[in-house]
Amino acid sequence: MIREILVSAFLLIGGLLSLVAVAGVLRLPDLFTRMHAATKTGTVGVSAITIGMMIHFGNITVTSRGVLVIAFFLLTAPVAAHMIGRAAYRSGVSLWILTRIDEWKTHGDLGEEDD
Amino acid sequence: MQLFVVNVLISMLWALLTGKVSVGSLTLGFVLGYFALTLLYPAEEEKKNSYFQKTMQVVRFALFFTKELVVSSWRVAIDVIKPLPLMRPGVIGIPIDAETDLEITMLANIISLTPGTLSLDVSKDRKTLYIHAMYVANPDDLRKEIKDGLERRLLELLR
Amino acid sequence: MVEFVCPIVMLMLIVSFGAAFVRVVIGPTLPDRVVALDMAATIVVALILTHCVQSGSSYYIPAAISIALLSFIGTVALALYISKGGPS
Known part of the structure; x- marks a missing residue:
């Protein structure tokens, strides 16, 4: 019984967080704020669903694979966001009009690509 | 080990x-x-032994990281609901002490997953990390928060 | 209880999936579309895992892992393409 409630709670949290992430991707004003929503909330949402699945099955094969899925998302989602953000900024995607400061532009080294 | x-x-x-x-x-x-x-192991030897110390550090860091993850998705949820002009995003540079590839990668990943910040690039001399933050009230406060909170914890875990 | 929750969660995920594709269509620049596609792939992984819970079989978990892997590689490839000049 407790296990069923836990599984349901984790699945619902995961579904709600996916909705929040997509709402952020649709609604926020520029690429970088959208990436905030996609990276953090998307990762936590799919991790919550994975945890729910791990509790539901409860055997060692599924748990080890679930841990693999979560670790993989925690490692790759920030790296992907970092690469897209850097490439987009260098290719001239503009920041939101209300962005306060941009220290990267004022004293960063936006020189030639080195890779 | x-x-x-x-x-x-x-x-x-x-x-x-x-x-x-x-x-x-x-x-x-x-x-x-x-x-x-x-x-x-006797108590005084327990303090010296690196395995026990490392384990406590890993546990503490894992708890801290989980808390930050939950807080960050909660904050994104609030940001999505709020009216947009309340946001004050900005790009700021943070001087970093992390040196090796592993330390810099871990720091950038963890900054991306904690509330309100997203790492964008590392400068060529590997001294500065440029991040995008959702709310920049005062750049110096934010810089201090990340250096004293996240980076200190991460480096004491990895070194 | 889980039998009732699974369809609800799947409905939420499918709505999110469709909404992510709205951003793919309207996204003003290529990076916006890449972010939305990455989001869609994450939602597909979540859908597969929810299906595993609903049907009670764990055979599809490796499929979820490989979709996550492929979407990461695709995102990185597109990011490199954008940084090398993009479609212009």
């Missing part, structure tokens, strides 16, 4: 003795084995 192997062996032994190999029994065996090992 040697003690870690011993601890894993104890947890396997526990799982075999209780007769069912599952995640729960392995975890329980590991925790019990850890406490058994701490009992074997």
Whole structure:
């Protein structure tokens, strides 16, 4: 019984967080704020669903694979966001009009690509 | 490191003795084995031994990281609901002490997953990390918060 | 209880999936579209895992892992393409 409630709670949290992430991707004003929503909330949402699945099955094969899925998302989602953000900024995607400061532009080294 | 192997062996032994190999029994065996090992070592030696110290640090960091993850998704949820002009995003540079590739990668990943910040790029001399933040009230406060909170914790774990 | 929750969660995920594709269509620049596609792939992984819970079979978990892997590689490849000049 407790296990069923836990599984349901984790699945619902995961579904709600996916909705929040997509709402952020649709609604926020520029690429970088959208990436905030996609990276953090998307990762936590799919991790919550994975945890729910791990509790539901409860055997060692599924748990080890679930841990693999979560670790993989925690490692790759920030790296992907970092690469897209850097490439987009260098290719001239503009920041939101209300962005306060941009220290990267004022004293960063936006020189030639080195890779 | 040697003690870690011993601890894993104890947890396997526990799982075999209780007769069912599952995640729960392995975890329980590991925790019990850890406490058994701490009992074997006197208190002053326990402080010196790097395995016990590292374990406590890993546990503390894992709890801290989980808390930050939950807070960050909660904050994104609030940001999505709020009217947009309340946001004050900005790009700021943070001087970093992390040196090796592993340290910089971990720091950038963890900054991306904590509330309100997203790492964008590392400068060529590997001294500055440029991040995008959702709310920049005062750039110096934010810089201090990340240096004293996240980076200090991460470096004391990795070094 | 889980039998009732699974369809609800799947409905939420499918709505999110469709909404992510709205951003793919309207996204003003290529990086916006890449972010939305990455999001869609994450939602597909979540859908597969929810299906595993609903049907009670764990055979599809490796499929979820490989979709996550492929979407990461695709995102990185597109990011490199953008940084090398993009479609212009």
